[in-house]
Structures are given as structure tokens and as C-alpha cells.
Amino acid sequence: MKIAVFGATLQAAVMSALWAETGHQVYWCQGLEETCAPGLTLDTQLLELLSRQKHLGNLKETSLSSLKEDIDVYFFGFNPSCFQEALDIVQHLSRQPIIHPKLMINGSTFGLKGTASLQKILAKDAWVYLPDMIQEGKSAESFTHSREVVIGIDEKYYDFAQIQTRELLRPFFPLSQQYLFMPILDAEFTKLSISGMLATRISYMNDLAQVAEKLHIDIENVRLGLGADSRIGSSYLQPGVGFGGDNFSRDILTLSETMSSSGTNSRLLQQVWEINEQQKEILFRKLWNYYCCDLQGKTVAIWGAAFKENTSSTINSPVHTMLEALWAQQVTVKLHDPAALPDLENYYGKREDLILCRNPYEAVQDAHALCLMTAWKAYWSPDYSRLKQLMAHPMILDGRNIYDPAYVRAQGFAYEGVGRI
């Protein structure tokens, strides 16, 4: 089939690559405006996939105006902030001589009834909502490896839409029981609810970690025990310095706003958000305590700025909260990240109290503490004697609980994790 993909989200990239790879002809039209196409952070696997398909000619990057009318499927994958652009494109299509109905797939998270507002303009087409469940870092896999796929379908042209959708996704979801068809609004709410549930698990663990610390309980044991229960499972139970990222955070906020404006006095998600915001500066609080409320003039090393490993994005990353807190106490920060330094440099510009380091050991030179904020693989087994030699004071704050407290302490370091004893 000929598929037009609009938008510059990770989902748009993944779908373009996967559809091209499975034999479709894909025309990827990233967007009209610069602001809606910020530099995408693509993982290596996806980048390779994309360039191979481009090379083979299955994937063509194009512009809206040069798009032909013989497209079978239109896919919309926009950032939530680019709703207006999506509207413009839908409006443009409504003026084209297209034979209706065509399959229109919305993947953008425009909140509840977001798909419906696009559908209003192209009412003669078959509309489908494919929730964006792509995870940064291992983007293509996160789609193809999912067990089931949630699809919202509008009543109008239901059969047509269902058949077309199954055909498009058949290479990834061969079994009919892998499709969860439901009304679009339900699917939109499901999408937000999934993010909400994951966030709740994280904040729940972080809340427990704080208590565990006070009661002298090792949260790591608790985490493993929880994960062993088949009703719970082990994902999203890792305590740490909090979740970040663009889409995930936005989902929580959208859902939380939806819930609080529904008049049901639902406050759970606000708490989840609040706990996460507090968690972002937990390492600061530990430092503050360790140094008896006086950090003025100290130097702190930070390892990791990306909101999670294998991405260069620092959107809503705990590192920002941490930097602000440290700077407010006149602390100089020396920071290393394998991928996110350009992002940070862009964001903060040059300042005397932020030294970006190309080498992790350069960052710890003369530092009064080392804060680990992102669990990049490269940080898992540092050279402790070198650290000890370089640092002004041997202290490690482990914001992702990647170290073994006993081992680190045995190397002569003060160690603080999140809920570790």
C-alpha cells in the first residue's frame, strides 16, 4: 500500500521504518513548521533501519505539496503540542480530490477527543486511533514486541477500517486475538491510563523507598519481592530520581488535568506527579543532609543528564531540578553524559557553575560528591581507586540504585542510594 506519514515523533519514524521494511511504499512528510519538527532522538537500531529503507527507496521523505492523491493510508504522528499543524494538514487534505473513504490513522496523543477533532474535518474517511506506546531507547522493538495492540476504531466505516488496519499490522501482530479493538475515546483514555499506571508504580516505589530508609529496610529486597509476585511483575518498580521524558510526563499531566476537571475529586495522579517532582531532587536533599545544610562553594559531579539511558533527550529530566537546586546553593557542577551534553549546552548556554566534561573521570576531579542520575551502562563499574584519588571527598550518591552499597563502602566511599541501607 502507499502510506503517507505526517509528523516528526518517534512513533512516526518507527511506523515509517517498519511499514517500509514490510513492503509498503512510505512517504514521510515530517511537518510544515520548524517548531513542530525538533531534532528527533533516534536510537542506532532505528537509524539504521531508516537509512536502509531510504536507500532501498521504500521510504521517501517528501513534502505535503508534492504528495500524490493515490495514497491508501494516512498516518498522523504529531507531538502533542503540534495540534494546530495536524489540523492544517487535515484541512489541506480535505481540499484534495481524494476518493473516500481512506484509512486515517491518528497516533498523536492530543488528549481525549483529539482524534475526533481531526475526524470532523475529514468526516468521509475511516478513522482509527493507534496509541503511541513507543519507548525511547529501543523504539522499534517496543512496538513489534508488544503482545497485543490497542486500536480505537470509529463506528462509521468500522469494517473497512478494521480490515485495513489488520492488513497493515499483520507482519507484527499475526494473531487475531492480538487486536484489542474499542471505540476511539476508550483507546485514548487507555493510552493515558497506561502512562498513569506506570507513573504510579514508580512513585509508589519512590514513596516506599523513603519510608524504607527511615525504617532501615533495603528497598532492593522489597523490589525483588514485589516483582516475584506474578500479579505485579517486575517492570517499573525501580526506585530512583524520578521519571522524565517528553511524552510520558505530558501524558501524566494531561490525564491528571482531565481527572481533576471532571469534578470527581480524584487526586491520586496529582500526588504521583508531586512525588516524582520531589524525587527529582532527592540526591540534593541527601547531599544537603550530609554536608549539614551548607553546600556553598562545593563542587558536585553528576554522571548522566538524559532522562534515561540510551537517549540524548533531557526533557523533564531530573537533572534540571538537580542543577537548579545545586546552583541556588552556589555549588559548581561538573557533568558528564555520553549523549546529552549538546542538549544541556543548548539549554543553559555558558555558565561558570556548569562544567560539561567529555570524560566521566574529568567530572569527578575535586568533587565533594558524585551523583549518578542516569543508568548508562558505562557507569555501572567505575574505577573506584581512580575516583577516590580524584575526588575531594569520596562520596557516591546513586540515583538509580545501580551499585552494590556494600562493595562501594568497602572501597572507602560514603554511599547513599534511593532506599538502600
Add this chain to the structure above:
Amino acid sequence: MNQNIQQTSEFPKNMPAYQKLEQLAEALKAQHLNDLFKNEPDRFNDYSIHIEQLTFDYSKHRVNQDVMEQLVALAEQQKLPEWIHALFSEQEINYTEQRAAMHWALRLPENEVKHADLAAQVHEQLQRMYGLVEKIHAGQFRGATGEVIRDVVNIGVGGSDLGPLMTSYALGDFKVQSRRSLGVHFVSTIDGSQLSDLLHQLRPETTLFIISSKSFSTIDTLSNAQTARQWLEKELGQHPHILKSHFIGVSTKPEKMTEWGIVPENQLLLWEWVGGRYSLWSCIGLPIALTIGIEGFKQFLGGAYTVDRHFQEAPLHKNIPVLMALLGVWNSNFLEIQTHAILPYDGRLKYFASYLQQLEMESNGKSVQRNSERVNYNTCPIIWGEVGPNAQHAFYQLLHQGTQAVSCDFIAPVKRYNANQFTYIQNAEALVEQHHLALSNCLAQSRLLAFGNAALNQEESAQLPIYKQYEGNQPSSTLLLQELNPFSLGMLIALYEHKVFVQSVIWNINPFDQWGVEKGKQIANELLPILNRQQENISQLDASTQGLIKVLLGQYYG
């Protein structure tokens, strides 16, 4: 020239103007406000002044041009212009405490040339205060555990409480949105009732206390501070850095703050030349700045500075604080009206009357002249009041039909709910209507008080039984602010400050001391050991106090 102005002050009754005014009063007493308005139909134009965002209407006072002329003459004979000059200098006009009274310096602009040293001194402390405000608003002021401060409790009493409380409350609509929501609370009472109420709602980890005491020895404040400290230490342990992270001090006494445990960077200073009841413009105003933000606080100071200029520059007969004072003198000394009610038609000015009670009564509630002679005339009247619309359901009955003569200040903002503030925006439309309701009540009441039955329709009033009739003839001023904002409130407060000063000049008393409140504190200190059972012998006390002490100690079962 002014070094001896205090000795040249004279007994006001000997002034020629004083005697003329007494004669005029005889004639005026026979006239009703209705007559005055008949004689001078254009009274509003002739008896009102506008400056900046403020209108002062005094046409509903029982005065005519002769009276106003003589009142101004009285002020001149009392050397008011020289006194104003002395106030705005570094002279020690508070002679009983050998201090200057330079609260005006607190609102000098940063680049002021005439008093450059003072301005520099003042702005140094303001900048330090702004730094703290910024840190708190940014969510970067940390408690001992590293958590962000979410609640600030101002512990102070008198001037360290009433001014900041009144102003913060009045400017609630201008609350700035801080990074995390911030609660500002006030604690003053010596018995700890407000504090105990607060402590069980707050978390020690996220609570910051401001200990605000000019002398840093006020027992009311220190006892509350001590309780707060114990509350914190119980939860967080006893470390010096607990005090550092949870207490800010505002005082003239850095050494006492240090001794108490407040670290130097959390010490904000004021000066002996600021009276407590004039101190809200200094760092004592920290809770105000925390509420309305740094820009708001600058506006607030700017409003007061505007009035400082007006007070120094406007001719006496066009000078609002001078007129406010002279009308007060006229009412109190010549028309024998011994109480003055403050009636704001704006719920935000809820604490304005109690603030003015301190400002006026602590300043001018004196009976000894600067030459140490007793006065034989009235000085400060009883100041009282309440938010107007609420008071209408309480004491207005007495104003309209009682036997007391009362003068009133009606205060109202012209516009309200017009600034799209997040605090009220959602209900602005309905609220604007409520404001109009308040304004119409304000006008109705001042009319009825002034004109009595004549304010009603003629036919109706002719048939009224006597108990439904209104005498009228109660004088009042009306102060209209374009809107109640930091600037206009700054103006309003400064007007009253200067009014008080002008009256003190007429009455020849020192408005800047408060010896009448000192002795009680001392006696309380003597009685405390008895109630704590550290001292047994009470035979030196009077019989009443002895009896009461026995009841308090449970030794009396009569």
C-alpha cells in the same frame, strides 16, 4: 534652626486661631450638615482633593471656609511647616527616647541624592530581604532535611504583626504565584493560641519562621519563638543547622539574634530610628514581600513615597494628611466628638481598623506636652471600626440613632476584580456586581449619616414615627482609591501616618514614644515567678491581686 523647635512649642489653647475656632464652633454647632450643603451647593468641588490614584472628599464635615482657614492658621501657629521639615531630617524629634523618627527614609528611592547615605543603608537591607524572597519564591529555600519551604510563619506582635498582617491580607489579590504554593501565616498572641492552632497543621520540615522584633526582647514574640523552636527540634533534632534553615530574624539587635541562634545571613536589620508601628516599610515587611513579591513591595514603597512628597510639598490647605488631621482636631477639640470610626467598604481591609488603632492611639494617646505640662484639651479620640458592610449589621444602629457623636472615614476602591488576577478571575463577573453592591452601601450610609431624614424622600420622612427617624449630622470623610493595589495602599497608610504626626504637632505631644505600654510588661515579669511558684510571698500586693492569684494557684475555694 530646628534644633530647638521642641522648646519653642506652645500650648495650643493660647493660639489666636484656637480661640477663633472656639467661637466658630459655637456657630457651627447650631448648623446641620443640610444647612451647610444648602449654603454651599458645590461643596464637593470645594472640599475634595485628588492625588494620583486617590480622592479625598471631606465635604461631609461640619466645616465652612472660615473654619478651614482658621484650622490652617492653627497649624501654622503651631509651626507645622517647621515640624514637617524636622520630621524629614535626622533630628531626634522623639525626644523622650532620644531618637529620630525617620520611617520616611524606608521608602526613599535607591538613587535619592538628598539622603544618599540613608537610602544606601535602607536599600542594602531591602536587597538582602529581596534575596531571601527570591529564594523562597523560587522554591530554593531549604529546611534542614533539604525539603523546600512551603509555609512561612511570622512571629511578631504590635508593629511587627499588625502592619504586615493588615497589608498582606489587604493585598491578597496581588499574591504572586511562587514555584510551589507558599502559605504565609501570622502568630502574635502571648498565650500561644494562634501558634498551637498552626503547628498541628504544618510540617516542621517545610516551615520557616520569621522572628520579627525590633528589640528582640519582646516576651510575647520570644515565647512563641521558643515554642516553635522546640516543635522543630522535637522532630528534626537539636543541631545548629536546624536554626539556620528554619529561622529568619528581623531586628535592630544583631547580637541578640546571634545569641538566639539566628545565623548572620538570615538576619535582617532595621534601625532605632524606625518606630515599631512605622516599621512595615522595612524588613519587618518581609511577609508582605512574600505575599505580593518584590515588584509589588517596591510599588508599595512607591505609594508611600508619593505621599511623603505630597505631604512636604503641597500647601497646607491642599495637603491631604494635614486636612485629615485638622478635621480630626476640629471634631475632637471643638465639636466634642470623641470617637472616630474607620469603615472600609472592602473586605480586604479587614485589619485596617486595628492597624490604625495602634498607629493613632499608641502615637497620640498621650496627655503630657513636649514642655512636660499636662494637656487640658482632648488628644487622640477612640479609634475603632470594622469592614463597613459587616458593621452595618452590628454597630451602625448606634451611629444613626444613638446618643454618641461619631466621625467616620469611609474607604472604598473604585474598581475591583479588574486585573485578571488568578485568585479571582474565574468568578470576576459576579464579584464585580458584589463590589457595586458594597459601593452603593458605602454611599448610602455616608449620606444617611450626614443628612438624616433629609436623605430620604420628603413624603416618606414626614410620615415616619419618631423611632424611625434619623438625626443625621454625623460628619465623615470618604477616601476613594482607583483600586486597592500595593501602590494605593502604600499611599493610604502613609496618609494616616502623617495625619497622626500633624495632630501630634497641634496637640504638642510626642507621637513616637509609648511609655504607657512599658510598665505593664515589667509588672508582668514580677508576677510570673509567683504563678510559677518560685516565689511564695505575695503580701506586698493589693488585696484584689492577692485574691486573684490565690484562685489561679488553686488555693482559694470560696
